Amino acid sequence: MTTPAARPDNRTNRRSPVQTAALLYGAVFLLVGAAGFIPGITTNYDTMQFAGHQSEAMLMGLFQVSILHNLVHLLYGVAGIALARTVSGARNFLRWGGAVYLLLWLYGLLIDKESTANFVPLNSADDWLHLLLGLTMVGLSFLDRGAHDRTAGRART
Structure with missing residues (x-):
């Protein structure tokens, strides 16, 4: 018979909603980053450049990509999956990663x-x-x- 201390606690082994969200975003970023390197999914693949507006490669025929753009998506994916292991890591990935995307949206609106x-x-x-x-x-x-209250395992009052 297992003692209560030796029994696994399902509450501590479950992923929180914020961790699930970070994990899903990380997985999607990985898929998008990889898809950017696949001819067919990325149209005009032969025009892809490392960086710069001259790259005419288009992910799904819609989103302009470059090698740098795809690498950033892959790195975001790795970060999302790695940081989803803890609630605070997942929260930071979503909050600060989202803030970077909001800045990138503004940047994209302002540049030529x-x-x-x-x-x-x-x-x-x-x-x-990006918005x-x-x-x-x-x-x-x-x-x-x-x-x-995850440390106490009970609802806050």
């Missing part, structure tokens, strides 16, 4: 898309996707706020 400032590269579709990502990531970072 045909200038060297567009080094990532970004197009209009990227800009609006959506930024808002949802920051919003999801507040999941479970105050709902549980």
